[in-house]
Amino acid sequence: MDTAEIRTLLARSQDAWNSGDGAAYGACFTADATDVTYAGTVYHGGEEIGRAHQTLFDSFLKGTRLTVDILEIRHYGADTAVVVTRGESAKGQPRKLGKLATYTVVRDTDGRWRIAAVQKTQHKPLMEAVSFRFQPGTRPAAR
Amino acid sequence: MTSADTRPPRTSRRRTLVRALGATALGLAVTATGGYLWLDQTSDVRDTGVTECVTVTTDGGTDADLRGVCSTLSAMTAAWDRNDADAFGAVFTANATYTTFIGTHYRGREDLTAAHRALFGGFLKGSKLADSYLGMRFYATDVAVVTTRGDRYDGDRPVELSKTQTYTLVREPDGQWRIASFHNTQRQPVMERISYLFDPQTRPRAER
Numbered sequence: 001m002d003t004a005e006i007r008t009l010l011a012r013s014q015d016a017w018n019s020g021d022g023a024a025y026g027a028c029f030t031a032d033a034t035d036v037t038y039a040g041t042v043y044h045g046g047e048e049i050g051r052a053h054q055t056l057f058d059s060f061l062k063g064t065r066l067t068v069d070i071l072e073i074r075h076y077g078a079d080t081a082v083v084v085t086r087g088e089s090a091k092g093q094p095r096k097l098g099k100l101a102t103y104t105v106v107r108d109t110d111g112r113w114r115i116a117a118v119q120k121t122q123h124k125p126l127m128e129a130v131s132f133r134f135q136p137g138t139r140p141a142a143r
Numbered sequence: 144m145t146s147a148d149t150r151p152p153r154t155s156r157r158r159t160l161v162r163a164l165g166a167t168a169l170g171l172a173v174t175a176t177g178g179y180l181w182l183d184q185t186s187d188v189r190d191t192g193v194t195e196c197v198t199v200t201t202d203g204g205t206d207a208d209l210r211g212v213c214s215t216l217s218a219m220t221a222a223w224d225r226n227d228a229d230a231f232g233a234v235f236t237a238n239a240t241y242t243t244f245i246g247t248h249y250r251g252r253e254d255l256t257a258a259h260r261a262l263f264g265g266f267l268k269g270s271k272l273a274d275s276y277l278g279m280r281f282y283a284t285d286v287a288v289v290t291t292r293g294d295r296y297d298g299d300r301p302v303e304l305s306k307t308q309t310y311t312l313v314r315e316p317d318g319q320w321r322i323a324s325f326h327n328t329q330r331q332p333v334m335e336r337i338s339y340l341f342d343p344q345t346r347p348r349a350e351r
Contacts, residue, residue, distance in 0.1 A: 032202055032280055034278070034288070034290050034309065036290070036307050036309055036326075036328055037328075038328060038331075039328075039330065039331040039334045039335045039338070040306065040307040040328045040329060040330030040331060040335065041330075041335050041338075041345075041347060041350075042190070042277065042290060042307060042347060042349065043347050044278075044347060044348065044349060048347060048348060051344060052344065052345045052347070054344075055342045055344035055345050056338075056342065056345060059341065059342050060338065060341075060342070071248075072240070072250075074238055074240075074323070076285070076286060076313045076323055077283055077285055077286065077313070078283075079282070079283045079286075080282055080283060080285075080286045080313070082240065082311055082323055082324045084240050084242075084248065084324075098246075099246075100242050100246045100248055100326075101326075102240065102242055102309065102311075102324050102326040104286075104288055104309075104311045104324065106282045106283070106286070116280075116282055116288055117288045117290075117309050117311065118309075119242075119307075119308075119309040119326040119328060120328065121242055121243075121244060121245075121246045121326065121327065121328045121329075122246060123245070123246030124245040124246055127245045128245050128246070128247050131245070131247070131266070134265070134266075135261045135262065135265045135266060136261075137257060137258060137260065137261025137262075137265075138247070138258045138261050138262060138265075139258075140247060140248060140249050140250065140254055140258070141249075141250070141251075141253070141254045141257070142250050142254070
């Protein structure tokens with residue numbers, strides 16, 4: 001039930017991205033949320049996240065679609081979950097999902113699930129391969 | 144005129160063209176490098192946070208919650224500084240996820256502990272952790288989200304911390320706060336600066 005609602009929340013943020021709707025994107029976040037982009041910029045609050053993304057949707061991200069593949073959803077208590085995804089924003093079908101994201105989602109005061117925090121990182125396969133080659137112990141168990 | 148007579152001027156014209164192209168390329172390279180360095184040097188963050196966890200701005204939670212979260216985070220930093228993988232892993236929940244700045248994703252305490260054992264004996268041997276706290280907020284009664292800037296270092300603590308982190312901590316049934324998820328990202332100052340230059344609206348309030 002909650003898991004379905006969380007999937008719906010992420011799908012809604014995806015739809016907002018795909019239609020270039022910054023306000024709808026920002027509305028998926030709590031008023032005090034943080035969004036750390038893959039460039040390491042920290043946006044604070046649903047309103048700021050929405051406004052910044054509207055600017056990006058009108059320029060750098062114009063015409064891009066967001067692909068999100070949910071790797072796992074873990075619940076902590078009744079009102080919080082951590083969601084890990086692989087995703088990408090691209091014009092058309094992305095060749096690979098190069099960005100890892102961790103979402104912390106909460107049931108907000110009005111009962112709706114919203115994103116309280118998200119952070120994204122660009123996967124660097126070459127650096128990772130070097131690390132695994134020289135220190136095999138750094139390879140994650142689940143592959 | 145024979146073709147032999149026309150060759151020298153054509154060669155010299157070609158040489159002039161090659162030189163002009165070379166000079167243009169060099170000029171462009173110098174401009175690009177200069178531009179890159181300028182962008183890089185003018186891209187310092189304004190919100191550098193606080194080095195003392197207990198002085199961070201909080202939203203929700205009690206003083207005891209703040210102290211509990213900070214004590215877990217300082218135990219993590221202390222474990223890193225001793226290169227103690229087991230103590231490092233102990234501050235995470237059994238099912239925690241840990242995403243590094245290169246996008247490697249570890250699932251569970253055992254996985255991230257084993258990886259840090261390898262790292263503390265190799266790439267990260269002798270390294271220390273620098274943290275600066277940006278904010279801490281509480282959800283429900285047992286969840287905290289903490290944003291930080293940080294870096295690993297050898298020798299002197301760096302002034303500028305090159306990475307940004309989000310921690311989600313939960314209070315477990317034994318009353319201890321543990322890290323349920325950690326996500327690390329390397330700042331890309333030039334990309335960020337270009338975005339602010341072309342789209343000033345993308346600059347966060349905290350960075351104005």
